[in-house]
Structures are given as structure tokens and as C-alpha cells.
Amino acid sequence: MSMLVAILVDGLVNASWLFLVAVGLTLVCGVMRILNIAHGGLYAFGAYATATLISWWPAARLTSPVSFALMLVAAVGVGAVVGLALERGLLRFVYGRDEVVLVLITFAAFLILEDVLTLIWGATVIAAYQPYSLLGRTSVGRLTFSNYDLSLIVVAVLVTVGLWWALTRTRRGLLLRAVIHDREMAQIVGINVGRYTTITFVVGCIFGALGGALTAPMISIQPGIGVEVIVVAFAVVVIGGMGSIPGALLGSIGVGLARAAAVHLLPDLEVFVIYLVMTAVLAVRKEGLFAPAAVRRI
Amino acid sequence: MRRTLLAMLVLAVALAAAAAFAPGWLAFLLAVVMAKSLVVAGLVVMWRAGLISFGQALFYGVGAYGAGMLGMRWGVTDFFLITLVGAATAGVIAWVLGFLVARYRGIFFANLNLAFSMLLFGYMVKSSTFGGTDGLRAPIPTFLGYEPGDATRVGVLLVATTAVVLPLLALLHRFLDSTAGRMTTAIRDNEIRVLYLGGSVRRTIHLLVVVAAVLAGAGGAMVALAIGHIDPDVAYWTTSGEFLFVAVLAGPAHVLAAVLGTSVFEVIRTYANEYAPQFWQLILGTSLVLSMLFLPDGLWSLAGRLRRVRKEAGHV
Amino acid sequence: MSDREPILETRGLRKQFGAVVAAAELDVTFHRGETVGIIGANGAGKTTFVNLVTGYQKPDGGTIRFLGRDITGQGPRHVTKAGLCRSFQIPQVFGSMSVADNLLMAVGIAEIGWLTAGSPLEQPRRRALVEELLATYRMEPYAGHRADLLPQGVRKLLDIAMATARKPALLMLDEPTSGISAVEKYGLMDIIMAALRAQQVTIHFIEHDMEIVGRYAERVLAFAAGDVIADGPPARVLHDPRVQELVIGRHEAARGVLNHAAPPAESGS
């Protein structure tokens, strides 16, 4: 029984984290049809910026709401600046080129971002652990969970609801969905697709940075944290269906629970689990769980 | 074809000269470049059919680990035998996976390949048979019974690698002129037309996957023998990404472009590391961005531009 | 006409897309050497019929026999290899290749086999065949042009010429004149018909222009709502009152628009 609770809670915490780092990637995938490898760089930037802000804030006056606000500020600031620079300064020159070129240019951007990070912050470890302990703990039987971990679930739910509302209940959201569904048709009916592309990319980047910002208090922040995240986030996006937000949600939950179950029941499988799920899903459904319908032409 | 053969001949002579006279590090670099360019050539061939693989490191890794296992478990040290087995193993695995993979196109093809390669990576990290993350030692190669000393080994390695790579590239070049090879472009342009001409798209793609895997397997085995050590990084996604990078840098125009692209890539990397050890990724990334922006058809297109410039100059 | 040997027979051929019936229990027999025109309003099931017969779509029920063989449910590749080829409303060509290379590719793929797949595509004999095709379809001036930059009419010709590379027994032409200006239509059809008849190919063509149907077809099939509502010589079918009402009337009204607009997307019909 306590095992089940453990798997469920760990799985959901893990799923929330996965969703938070993957949601921006899938959003960009949906609108721009590109796989943004630089997402990993944004994650790292978000983490570094958060740690910096938190270290500037007087430790005595750091409360939970303040630290969450700092994370949000860091994510929005960094995501907007870097995202805009990438899209306006780099990506727009290669729109319309081969898919592979688009992917690789983001890969190059990722390499560059990695070293720019080192240029700005140096190759030292920085940390922002304070928010992790600020929220305290919750005990369930013999298990103790960190409230910060649990709060990730809340944030993930908020993001999901917020996105759902923005995409289905606002005019701009509806137009964006039109762009996702059929780019050319959207162009024909007069939607400024270019501007939606830029905005979406920046929003995606902000989510990427937010993922890093929220992770910052849990990990020690150092060069190289982005490279692992890309492949994990990418796996979640692919499992869910590239460009599908419900897909990313379901993919995260699936992978999160599978991973938690593996840790508790079959620790040897843990490293694999995400790729096993990914291979299995792709082998059966190449588009992933929720593929946005593609129009097939003769 | 004749021009290509001639170019290859000249290249072979140049490499043989390098093997004899160049400093060891350069001969070694060239050997690695030649071996890696096989992997790139395979990617380029798939790319001609519009297929991008994010998981070519799978076959590269299979070739590399095959070399290590052959040497360490069964005491095989012959360079050519190991390369052959590495290539064949990768080919067989590709043939099996091909039944599934050949149904996939575009990003889905890339994704599934990535998933397979990451599975291999995950397995290699865990597996004590394959040395876990510390990896596996590759044997010191012998060459058809000849065992070079420490001083000559690198030179011999370069000659042997060239002797494997250039004939394979020539074969590949010939394949690209064959009906099946020319179908690559046809498939990228219009699969439906290929089907309605009675051509098999799936079988052709399956063939391409196997061909590229054989090349990657051979390349992986030769790089492993050159380096002397194999670790799970050979199957990691960044390795696939790097090969893809070089493929785009090279351009799909010609099989020899793969050699050119790989050389440029390795030279940039070596010098970036020397002059900015902390920022070589920045330099690498920037040069790749610049090449993609200003040389959209790859480095090989420089040759065409040069020719045009010279022609115009000649007319004046 | 019925004294000729049957080449294609469908029995009870059915296909439904949701609530739309695209093929309703079609029983049709075609004969060797016939030139058949297929008419019908948009959405009447003409292209679906071609798609079903050539294996692009699988029928929900019924059988298709071609040259005495059951080809029901076989894919395009097998149907093509059996000798039933097609051209497309939107020409399906290899956009990045020249016209001559398109034809060479077509000839090469038509001849491909396990043993020949590895031999060079480029062969003098094939080049000669290509030259012949270029001449027959009057495309010599365009031989070196990239296929995706061709004028619409030439692209249509190229599409059809490629479809004949295999020397089919039956060729189905899906709207060979759509997107072509009224002036050019007859010239185009003359070239196509002359070439195909010289090869003794049985021809089916889908067509909206009744004058062209009247001029080139010896038998006409009229489709409406997935069913054949008239089948016979042009003179009789084109004057059938139901055909007049369901096919021609509506169509003629829309024709002015059609000829000036871009060709409608295939997927809808």
C-alpha cells in the first residue's frame, strides 16, 4: 500500500517535472514544425538566472512566494531575451530550408549557448537550494515528501489549465491553433503567421527557461545540465505526438509513472525506461499518442 | 565516374604520402577522418532520399563494440576482418530494424532511429559485458598478419583505412548512378510517382538503411581500432548529431564531399580546442551556423563556385 | 463493342467515406482497345473509382479483375506492374529533375529487377527510348528543363508520358486537360490520343469538358453519387436527361469558374 502511494506520488512529481520541461518544446514543434534542440540551452539559462536572482535576494527575506516570483521573473526575462535573439537573429534566415537544417541550426545554437553560459557565469557550480527547504515537508506514513516537489504538481496543473484556457478561450489562442492546424490556410485567411511564429517560439523558450528555473532549487547548477534534458524532453514530446499538448501531458504521466515504478520495483531498468516507452510507442504509432492530423496529398 | 575515380586516386596517393611523411598526429587525424567520412557518406545517401536519421550512432556504435568484442573475447586482431564483421553486424541489425523503419518518413524516421540508438546507449551503460561506462578496450590491430611497431602503426593504419574507405566510396558512387541509387532522388521528389511506375519505395529505403548502416558499422569499427577504446558515448545522441552536422556541412552533391566535410570539421575542432580549450563548442557551433547560412548546399558547392569564377575569369 | 475481350471488370465495388458513398456497388466492364470517357460532377466518385482500381485506396467490398486476374486490394505497385497505369489530375513528376531525367527514371524503374537495380541507370538504349518519348509527346524543347518549373500543359504531358513508360495495357488519365486553357486543350488531347492509340493502349479518361468527351471517347460513363447513371456511346449518354441534369447542367454552370481558377484539390473528389 505504502509502495503504491510512493510510486504514485513519485510518478506524479516526476511527470510534472517532465511536462514542465517538455511543454515549451512541443508548443514550438506544433507551430514551427521544428525540433528545437536549443531548448536545453534555455533550460540551463533559466536555472542559472534563477540561481543568480536568488543569491542576490537577501537570504533572510526569502520566502516561498518571493522565490516563486523570482523564478518566474528569471524565466520570462531569460526566455524572452534568448528566444527573441534566436528566432530573429538566427532561425528566420533558414525558414523554408530542409527540416534537417532547421534542427541542426538549433543544435549549433545549443552548442553556442552552452559556452555563452560559461562566459557569463564561469565554469563553477552555483546553487539555489533555499527555496527547496522553505516549503517544508509532508509525511504520509513512513514516507516524507518535500512540499517543493509536490508544488511542481500544482505548477504543472496551473500551466496545463492556463494553456488550455489560452488556446481554447482566447481569440489569439484560437488563431494560434489555426496556424498549428494548417499553416498555409492560416496565411491565406490573413493571419500574420510570421508574428505568431515568433511569439510562439518565444513563449516556448520561456517555458524552457521556466523548466530550468523550477529545477534550479533541486539540483546543483553547472555546465552541461542542458544536454540531458533535451533528450528526455524530446522523448516525452515524441511519445505524446509532436506538437500536441495533451500528448505531452499524457506522455509525461506515462513516463513519470513508469520511471517511479522502475525505481521501486526494478531499479536496473530505470535508465532504460524512458527509451523503452519511446520505442514501444513509436513502433506502434509513428506519430506518437496524439498526432495532430496531417493532410495527406496526392 | 572517371573524374571521380581520378580524384580518388589522387586522394589515395596524397594519403599514402601523408602516411609515410606526415607527423603522427596528422596521419592519425586523417585515419579518423577517413573512417568517419564513411559514416557521413551513409547519412548523405539517406538524405538524398529525404531521410534524416538522428540515430546513426546506433550502427556506428555496433561497429565499434563489435570490434572491441572480437578483439577482447575472441582474440581477433586483424584490421580488415574486424572491419568486415563490424560492417556486417551493423548491416544485419539494420536489415532487421529496416522492416519497421522503412515505413517511416521525415521526422518520424528520425525519431524512431533516435529511440533505437538511445536503447543501445542505455544498455551499454548498464552492461558489464561491454564494460559499462568505462568502456571496452579495442585490440591493437594487425594487418593481414603484419604487425607494425609503435612507430609505424599510425601510418599503416592510415593506409589500411584508406584502402577500405576509398573503394567503398567508389562503390557507393557507382551505386548512386544505378537505377536503385538514382531512385533516392525520385523518392524524395515524389513517392507516389515511384509507386505508380512500379518501383518499390519501401524496398529501396530498406536498402538505403542497410547500406548506410554497413558504412557506419565499418566506420565505427575502424575508429574504434584507431582510438583503441570504446565507450557508450559512441551511441549517444550527440554523436548522431555530430555526424548529421558533418553531412549537412559536406552537402549531398558527391560522395567525396563527405571526406571534405569531415576533414574540415575535425580541423576546426582540433584548433578550437587548442586556442580556446573552454570555448571550442562556441567556435564549432558558430562555424556550423555560418556554413549553413552562407553555404546552403554544403562545402562541396564551393568547388562549383570556384569553377564558375575561374570560367568567367578565363573569358575576360 | 461487346465482342471485344474484357480488360477490366468490377463487381459490387463499394467504398464509403463516413456518410458519403463514393462507390456504390459498381459493376462495370471495360474492353480492350476502348477509349472511355468518365464524366460526373465534383464528388461523384470518378477519382475514387480510379483510386480504387489502381490500388491507391482499398475498396470496402467487391472485386476488381484486370486481364482476367483478381487485383482487388493490391497496392499501386502491383497494379502498375500488372499493366494498369495512371496519370494524375495534379501531375506527379520528379520536381528536382529535368524532363529527360524524369523519363529516364520512368523507363529505368519500369525495367527494374533484382539483377538490374544495381546496374547504371544511364544506358544508351534507355536514352533512345527517352528521345522517342520526347518526340512523341512534343517535349523536345523542354528536355533540359526542371520539371517543377514547367508550364502546366507540358507537365501534364510529362506525367502522361511517364505513365506510358511501362507500356501499359490500360491507362487511366485523371482529368488530362484540367488547368489547361481552352485553346490548348485540343492540341494537348491530339498529342496524347495519337501517341496512345499508336501504342494500342486502352484509354480511360476523366473529363469535365463535354466537347472533348464527345470528340475523343467512343464510350462514356456518367457518375453521380458513386454510381454509374449512364453507360454507352457519347451521343446517347450526353443526351440522357438524367446526365443532363446531374452532370452537365451543373457542370456547365461552374465551368467558367473552373477554367480560370487553380485546379481544385484532388483529395476532395
Next chain:
Amino acid sequence: MAKRLIPAALMTAAILLAAPAARAADEPLRVAIVSFLSGGGAATTGIPIRDAADMVIRAINEGKLPAPYQKPGFGGWEVEPIFSDENGGTTRVVQELRALVQRRNVKAVFGYVSSGDVMAAAPVAEELKTTLVISEGGTPQLFEERGYDYVFRPTAHGTITSVGAAHYLKDTMPNVKTYGGINQNYSWGQDSWRDFTLAMKKLLPKAQARTNHYPKLFQGQYASEITALMQEQPEVIFSSFWGGDLEAFLAQAAGRGLNDRSKLVYTIAEISLYRMADKIAEGTVMGARGPYGALARDTELNRWFVKNYVEAFEKQPSYPAYHIAQSILAYKAAADKAAAKLGRKPTVDEIRAALTGLEFESFSTFVKMSLGNGHQAATEAAFGSFHNDKVKGPTLINIKYYPADCVNPPPNMTSKQWLEAGMPGAKC
């Protein structure tokens, strides 16, 4: 075009890359220091290695070290260090090593953090006939698999950490009944856990091993593993974590209160002692790979090292800094020894000969190159318990030292054989 372009390019490349002109005889001895300057291992390990190497080499060149190393230079040689990044995988490491030796005329190479890189670099050094002094990468396999003439490791290999931890438990918690583990899923983590369980079987046979968790290297998040460890509730949790993973785990374990239920034993956590002080519970057992950092013995050499390091870099030296410093000092000691014997500046081969089987006083301990035919050092192990002192700040107390003969296998056995046989011949 192609036929002219490629050879032309190759020729140009060859000219561009060609080695600089031959060097004059009195030029300095050029050595390379290789460690992670970028990527995951840079911050905690690679950069301290670079810094410490730079500092110690400078001091030796200028003759500023305390006795008995006050004589300037390495047996009369001035050493010129160049620094190279280890990041990028073994292929790159090997390529770089060749370029360093053959193009940049490096006479000796120091460093290497990752055990995989160590295993890849060693045979290459052997082929190139260039001295390779491994400072960090600690896999015991290195000299157990084959012999080397050119490869040395003047620091203890990894076995001493796991064996030392078991001894410390025996001395401080003799009644422990259950233990579990969390170790990174790669060779270091896997070997550490194996060695620890084998040592525990011999030293505390009543203690029972529970599950070990193998999260991925650089995973960074351990929520599930921590829950699982709480679920199992072993008395002792053994971990060989290092670097960013270690610090993340410390923070998360503290946040979840894992320390309240189990005693945590970290084999090489000394590296994070100061930075993570507020996340470490009182009494947590910590080690380094040898008596370094907070575990260092108070000698004049050590005082010099700590003082200068803190002045230069504004932080306490951690054990990777000690390791590289010890490796460079070994080279200095060997060179001085050779010079004294020969009465002149020794050649690199003569230094190498003197390095084999060398015994010397290092910054905080005495080093004997007694294993691997005189190429592998054996040193003592040290462990202590964490205490956050109100006045002095974070420190380790109750420090215990285990002599080299106690925690190292004898020269004729591999670590694994020795542990599986129940550590025969150990003198504790």
C-alpha cells in the same frame, strides 16, 4: 575540380598544421594538464585541477615550495604547462593526446578525470612513448589489466574509498544491521558498491545489504530514489556520489529528511564539505580519496598548500586539487632524485625511471609507488564525521586514518580478487 581541390586542401592543411621548428635545448619542459574545462565535470573537478596545477607548477619553477622541495625547477627543468579540455568523449581525448605530444611537443601529460578517458589514454601514451601521470581517474583496472612503462598514477585508486568506509563503520557503528546504497550508474558507482559490499561482508558480517539504487550519471533529481530509500529504511546509506550529483542529492536528502532516519556515508563527499555545509546532517560520514582537504594531516607542506590555494582562489582546496598537486610533486621529486644521482639535468626518460617505485612526502601524506610494478601509488585512507562548529564552521571530526597496507590490495592481486578473498594480508 575535385581532383585539384582535395590534395590542395590537404597540403594547405599539412603546412598549416606542421609542427613548429625544433626547440632549443634550454627551453622549458612542456607538459599538458588535461581535465574537464567544460561540461558536467568542470566545476567541481576540472577547474580545481587546472587551478592547483598552475599554482604548484609556478611555485616549483620559482622555488617557493617548503622543504624538502625548495629547490627551483624539476631537476633543473623549468616546466611550462598548457591546459587542455577533456570534455567530448574518448575519441576526442585520444585525438587530443596525440596532437599534444606530436604537434605541440608536450613531454609529459598530467591529469584525466574520467576513468574511461584514463583507460583510453594510457595505451596511446605507451605507443607515443610519453609519460602520462594520471591524477584523478581512479579505476583499479588500469594497472591490473596490463603493465605500462610510461603510465603512472601517484594517487591511490578507488578501492581505498569503499574499503575505508567499511572500516570506519566497523570502528564507529559496530552494531549496524542493515545498509543500502545509492550510486551513480556507471563504472565508478558500480565498482564502489561492489567493493563496499564485499568489504562489509568481511568486516561486519552481520550487517545485511538492502537495495542499491543506480540513478543515471548527472540525473540531478532523486525524488524517487529517496522515497525508495525511506521505504526500505536501512540504518546506513552508502554513496559514492560526486560532483553536481552529490550536491543535488545532499540538498534533496536534507529537504526530505532522509538524514533523520539513516546514517549517510559518502566516500568522496569532502569535495562539497564547505559549499553544502547547511545541507549536511551532523555525524554524516565523509571521505576523500586519501587524506586530503578537511581530512589532511597537518604538515608544513599542507599548510603551505592550503594557504596559497585559499589566497589565490578564495576557497578551500578539495581533493582533486590535492591529487593533481601530489602528481606534479611526484614528478618534481622524481626529477630531483634523478638529477641528484646523475649530477645534471635528467632527460624525460630518466625522470620516468626515477618515478617508478618512488617514495615521497606529499602535501598531506606519504606516498609509496608500490603497486602496478612501481607505477601505482598506495596511500592511506581517511574518513571523518561531519560537524558544523559554531565558531570554526563546518569541519570533520573523529577522523580516522587507515594505513596504505590496510586498504590497498597487495601488489600481486587485483582489487576484486583481494576483496572476494576477504582482504588477505591487510595490516590495519
